[in-house]
Amino acid sequence: MRSSFLPCKAGPVTRRSITSTRNPQLKAVRRLRRSRVREREGVFLAEGRRQLESALAAGARVTCVYAAPALYLVDGDEALVCEAALRGARIVELGAEAFMSITSQVRPDGIAAVVERPGTGLESIPARSLVLVATGIERPGNLGTIVRTAEAAGAGGLVACDAATDVFHPETVRGSVGTVFDLPLAQASLSETLAWLAAGHARVLVATPDGERPVWEADYSAPGLAVVVGGERHGVDPEWVAAADETVRIPMAGRADSLNVGVAAGIVLFEAARQRATTRRM
Amino acid sequence: MRSSFLPCKAGPVTRRSITSTRNPQLKAVRRLRRSRVREREGVFLAEGRRQLESALAAGARVTCVYAAPALYLVDGDEALVCEAALRGARIVELGAEAFMSITSQVRPDGIAAVVERPGTGLESIPARSLVLVATGIERPGNLGTIVRTAEAAGAGGLVACDAATDVFHPETVRGSVGTVFDLPLAQASLSETLAWLAAGHARVLVATPDGERPVWEADYSAPGLAVVVGGERHGVDPEWVAAADETVRIPMAGRADSLNVGVAAGIVLFEAARQRATTRRM
Numbered sequence: 001m002r003s004s005f006l007p008c009k010a011g012p013v014t015r016r017s018i019t020s021t022r023n024p025q026l027k028a029v030r031r032l033r034r035s036r037v038r039e040r041e042g043v044f045l046a047e048g049r050r051q052l053e054s055a056l057a058a059g060a061r062v063t064c065v066y067a068a069p070a071l072y073l074v075d076g077d078e079a080l081v082c083e084a085a086l087r088g089a090r091i092v093e094l095g096a097e098a099f100m101s102i103t104s105q106v107r108p109d110g111i112a113a114v115v116e117r118p119g120t121g122l123e124s125i126p127a128r129s130l131v132l133v134a135t136g137i138e139r140p141g142n143l144g145t146i147v148r149t150a151e152a153a154g155a156g157g158l159v160a161c162d163a164a165t166d167v168f169h170p171e172t173v174r175g176s177v178g179t180v181f182d183l184p185l186a187q188a189s190l191s192e193t194l195a196w197l198a199a200g201h202a203r204v205l206v207a208t209p210d211g212e213r214p215v216w217e218a219d220y221s222a223p224g225l226a227v228v229v230g231g232e233r234h235g236v237d238p239e240w241v242a243a244a245d246e247t248v249r250i251p252m253a254g255r256a257d258s259l260n261v262g263v264a265a266g267i268v269l270f271e272a273a274r275q276r277a278t279t280r281r282m
Numbered sequence: 283m284r285s286s287f288l289p290c291k292a293g294p295v296t297r298r299s300i301t302s303t304r305n306p307q308l309k310a311v312r313r314l315r316r317s318r319v320r321e322r323e324g325v326f327l328a329e330g331r332r333q334l335e336s337a338l339a340a341g342a343r344v345t346c347v348y349a350a351p352a353l354y355l356v357d358g359d360e361a362l363v364c365e366a367a368l369r370g371a372r373i374v375e376l377g378a379e380a381f382m383s384i385t386s387q388v389r390p391d392g393i394a395a396v397v398e399r400p401g402t403g404l405e406s407i408p409a410r411s412l413v414l415v416a417t418g419i420e421r422p423g424n425l426g427t428i429v430r431t432a433e434a435a436g437a438g439g440l441v442a443c444d445a446a447t448d449v450f451h452p453e454t455v456r457g458s459v460g461t462v463f464d465l466p467l468a469q470a471s472l473s474e475t476l477a478w479l480a481a482g483h484a485r486v487l488v489a490t491p492d493g494e495r496p497v498w499e500a501d502y503s504a505p506g507l508a509v510v511v512g513g514e515r516h517g518v519d520p521e522w523v524a525a526a527d528e529t530v531r532i533p534m535a536g537r538a539d540s541l542n543v544g545v546a547a548g549i550v551l552f553e554a555a556r557q558r559a560t561t562r563r564m
Contacts, residue, residue, distance in 0.1 A: 057537075145542045154535025175542075182537045216556045250552065251559065253436025255339075255464045259548065260427045260457075266545035267552045270532065274498045274553075277533065 019095035026094075029066065029102045029114070035166045038117060044168035046113045046178075047105055049077060052084060054178025061116035062089040068099035071110030084113065104170050117168055120187040122159065122196045128224040129156025130272055131202065132265060133193060135240065136231030140165040144175020145262035146229075147183055151176075153269035154276075157184035161193045164231075194243055202226045203245045207268045208236050209258060211249035218248045220272040227272060229265045301377035308376075311348065311384045311396070317448045320399060326450035328395045328460075329387055331359060334366060336460025343398035344371040350381035353392030366395065386452050399450055402469045404441065404478045410506040411438025412554055413484065414547060415475060417522065418513030422447040426457020427544035428511075429465055433458075435551035436558075439466035443475045446513075476525055484508045485527045489550045490518050491540060493531035500530045502554040509554060511547045 018026060029045065031037045038044045043063060046055055055062050065084045072078070085091050094102075096110075103112060118124070125131055132150040137143045143165055150158045160167050167185045188196070197204055203222035207215065207229050228244070230236035235258075241247055250259060250267055259267070300308060311327065313319045320326045325345060328337055337344050347366045354360065367373050376384075378392075385394060400406070407413055414432040419425045425447055432440045442449050449467045470478070479486055485504035489497065489511050510526070512518035517540075523529055532541060532549055541549070 054537075145545065148538055149541060149545050151536040152532075152534045152538040152541055177538065177540075179536065179538050214556075214559075215552075250434075251555070252434045253555065254433040254461065255336075256430055256434040256459065256461050258459075259431060259434055260544060262542060263427060263431050263545055263548035266541065266549050270497075270549045271556075273533065273535065274496075277496075 017093040017095070018098050021098050021101035023098065025092070026098060026102055029112075032114070033104070033170065035169065038166070038168055042117050043114050044117050044173065045170050046115050046173050047103055047108065047111070047170055048174065049074070049080060049109050049111050051173055051178050052080060052111055052113045054181045055113060055115050056083060056087060058181035060118075060181045062087065062113050063116060064090045064092060064114040066092050066094050066099065066102060066112045068094045068096055068110035070096040071099055071108055073109045077109070077111060081111065089113070105174070118185075120167065120185055122186045122188050122192065124184045125157030125159065125186050126184065127200045130276070131155060131157050131159060131226045132269060133159045133161050133226050133228040134163070134261075134265065135161040135190070135228060135236055136163065136234060137261065138164040138232050140169035140171035141175045142232065142260070142262050143167065143169070144172040144180075146265050147172065147176040147185070148179045149262060149266045150269060151179040151183040153266070153273045155183065155269065157186065159186045159188055159193055161188055162190055163187065190237060190239060194239070197226050200224055204228065204243055206236055206240050206244040206247045207250065207264060208241060208247055209249055211247035213248055214251050215248045215268055215271050218246050220275040225272065227268050229261060229268065232261055299375040299377070300380050303380050303383035305380065307374070308380060308384055311394075314396070315386070315452065317451065320448070320450055324399050325396050326399050326455065327452050328397050328455050329385055329390065329393070329452055330456065331356070331362060331391050331393050333455055333460050334362060334393050334395045336463045337395060337397050338365060338369060340463035342400075342463045344369065344395050345398060346372045346374060346396040348374050348376050348381065348384060348394045350376045350378055350392035352378040353381055353390055355391045359391070359393060363393065371395070387456070400467075402449065402467055404468045404470050404474065406466045407439030407441065407468050408466065409482045412558070413437060413439050413441060413508045414551060415441045415443050415508050415510040416445070416543075416547065417443040417472070417510060417518055418445065418516060419543065420446040420514050422451035422453035423457045424514065424542070424544050425449065425451070426454040426462075428547050429454065429458040429467070430461045431544060431548045432551060433461040433465040435548070435555045437465065437551065439468065441468045441470055441475055443470055444472055445469065472519060472521060476521070479508050482506055486510065486525055488518055488522050488526040488529045489532065489546060490523060490529055491531055493529035495530055496533050497530045497550055497553050500528050502557040507554065509550050511543060511550065514543055
């Protein structure tokens with residue numbers, strides 16, 4: 001390990017440079033792939049330029065940036081790393097091989113940030129808003145797409161309910177294209193989520209293949225509205241159907257009996273957005 | 283290599299059993315990962331039980347099934363393989379290690395079928411129908427999700443236009459959850475697709491972030507309607523915007539400036555389905 005100075009518009013920044021993949025600090029970063037370690041350490045890894053940009057734009061606390069100039073893809077990368085340094089992040093420079101040992105990306109861009117993990121209690125979600133409840137999601141990439149979609153649809157927050165993955169998994173962060181930094185996120189069990197929705201008097205609308213009516217005939221106007229979608233394999237739990245104020249289905253014309261869960265969430269959320277926009281205009 | 287008999291309700295089926303990963307036949311199967319080889323050989327690989335079921339249900343020509351009983355996940359797998367044999371497929375039994383060498387799945391279920399590749403000319407698509415034109419798609423998994431979504435929305439076919447991947451890539455087949463066997467698929471260039479749409483007098487509706495009007499204010503009633511969505515990085519080509527009868531945008535409320543292309547396709551296609559269903563009822 002050696003110290004080095006690198007040019008930076010914000011003035012010279014002292015950086016330590018690591019080239020060995022066996023460096024203990026890199027081992028610690030690799031351990032962040034495990035959900036339990038992320039929780040214990042209170043941080044998670046955001047990989048790639050776009051994620052770091054989003055983190056800084058959203059005011060997230062970036063504690064450390066691992067940067068491999070040999071892997072940078074665009075000119076602005078150095079400036080972005082300096083921006084993170086200005087906001088208080090420690091910068092650690094890595095050789096290409098050392099960087100590859102901490103990333104799960106096949107073609108990484110040489111930037112990986114350690115970011116403080118915000119709280120994921122239900123109290124982080126604004127009560128009277130459109131909330132997506134994603135239940136039993138198994139694949140982190142799918143969860144990331146769902147976060148991205150919910151943010152784009154104007155949801156006030158997302159509850160990952162009984163998820164087999166966690167909202168700060170590296171693939172979730174990447175699939176969200178940085179929106180994990182913008183959308184309030186909660187993780188909770190079924191009973192906790194049901195109790196929280198009941199206490200907030202939210203209308204509960206459950207999407208399931210055998211829902212009572214087509215998705216476009218439901219009522220999405222309630223200020224506090226929870227849209228519930230089920231996981232990849234088992235769909236929504238019967239308790240959700242029992243607790244629903246309304247159940248909806250996405251009418252399917254072909255032989256397919258289900259949709260990708262991210263696509264299904266998008267269809268329901270943007271139908272909600274369509275109706276809420278139309279109502280507001282009237 | 284040895285010959286073996288295995289019990290089968292349809293009577294005993296002679297199978298050859300391969301245990302060496304270096305077997306030339308398995309090398310040939312591995313070469314099917316390459317698009318050019320799939321085209322030259324006129325076949326593609328459909329991995330997993332669900333894909334084989336869909337292939338048989340849709341009447342696709344399954345020429346050979348590679349089966350690794352050691353990896354079977356459910357009881358019905360043996361019966362399904364026998365069903366394929368009854369329909370004329372050659373069955374080749376593989377050891378677990380040999381099977382792992384031909385699959386791209388992490389947790390395979392021991393079934394991989396070689397299926398005849400149908401024609402992908404534009405003439406395969408019914409002219410006066412709802413057609414999805416997916417342009418410049420790069421990731422095979424995304425293309426698979428789009429095929430699944432288009433089939434579920436009742437589209438008559440899908441054109442993969444200037445795609446960086448092909449519709450019979452193993453990940454596309456898997457992402458489609460078997461719907462590649464149900465939905466007519468074409469592969470064509472931009473100019474071929476534009477000429478074909480013009481000749482068929484199809485209405486062209488292009489989805490792009492700076493489209494003229496919200497997706498739900500467009501007119502989807504034309505019997506021959508092409509919905510055009512753009513690829514992951516560059517969106518739709520300006521020539522599509524120039525050729526459009528109408529351009530639409532998905533109004534986004536958050537900080538995200540785009541959606542996953544599969545989610546975007548789902549929102550536009552199911553808005554088309556909603557309007558077409560409503561119109562038909564009136």
